[in-house]
Amino acid sequence: MSQEQNFGLSEKAKANLLAKMRGQAAPKIKHERSLEEQISPDLLRFDTLPCYTQLKVQQAVAAKLGFPDPYYACHSGLSQAHATILGKTYLNFSCYDYLGLNGDPRLLEAVSNAAKTYGISASASRLTAGERPPHHALEAGLAEIYGTEDCLVFVSGHATNVSTIECLFGPQDVIFYDALSHNSLILGAQAAGSARFCYPSNDTKALRNLLIEHRKQFKRALIVTEGLFGMDGCVCDLPELLALKQEFGCFLMVDEAHSLGVLGEHGFGVSEYFKIKPSQVDIWMGTLSKTFCGCGGFIAGSHVLIEILKYFAPGFVYSVGLPPLLAAASCKALEIMQEEPWRVAKLQANSRYMLEEAHKLGLDTGKAQGSAVIPVHVGDSLSCVILAHMLREAQILVLPIIYPGVEEGKARLRFFVSATHTEEQISLALNKTQQLLPKARARAADFSG
């Protein structure tokens, strides 16, 4: 065999084979690039990250249209049915203070008393710095309305989902999640390292097919859904999800961020809405940042579940406890929700009214069922941003939800209704939306063309 013959082998494969035949270790190939060559200066800059490039393109489009950034507006006072930004007052549909309790004097008093007694901070993780009575009172109140043995409040709603799922499930397990699940639920599933299957939103037939195909190959299984979907404003099919959980041997986790205070006669959420015993759900999750005017999240479930989370959920164990004054605020809000049922009733009436009026005006509200979250579908992201801007010029504040928050082509204005809105305010906002929608579309077409 001549020196030049390779017999179809690469240089590297030939060198390895010869070395093997001579009983030597495979030689190191010389042509590997040095670390310096591999790491171009671009990789040492943040402004080359793809997310940043995308943001800059979107901002350039907005600037070309002459719009200010619709996000991060600085509100200068209490934002309820009205909000004030840079001295201008807007009719506000951008906040999820569903029962209109933010700033309520009774909540302020509870906060002030708790601050005087416990100070501001929980000072460290509850595991080490200990707990305060407002934590216990809030947890007992939430466990009571969910009919569960126990409850645990976390300092962040987002971290509640990530930490809980990550803590309970692992690589041998499988997670089936609704396509419209909140980012925190999806990140939790990713962090768990479990196999993941996404089913089209609220499509329990598709979920069933996935369960038939995949459930058996894994140890534990979790089905994840939101109670009331925060993007679409529709209610999950809880009875069918419970039946599937039972049939396929899964845990069920329901995120009640937008359902608590909104669904059911007393605002107790999706189980009350369907008149289903809440203890049938394994993991109830909710946030304190919406109806309860605070900050943080909670898990309600069995003693065992809560004990596990108390000792192993990273976002609880390695994070500061919820500030006692916020626990006191949410506790008071929970109390008021039960003492003043007119708030839930008013929110529900307002939501129904908004949905009916939107339909009368021919606006596309997608799957919304008339429960606090009413999206008006616009279609492309550009038209949606333009419409939000035009409404803002008309002193109506509603935020555009665009790609990547939702798929391109499914951009929408998301109206959050509150018990403090009046029918006149709702009608005004919808009429303006209907009037401006074709103008926004025309302007977007001009710009794109």
Ligand SMILES: Cc1ncc(COP(=O)(O)O)c(C=O)c1O
């Ligand atoms: C469905 C859902 N889950 C969880 C969260 C996270 O909650 P928080 O904002 O209180 O951290 C949100 C936030 O909006 C949400 O909509």
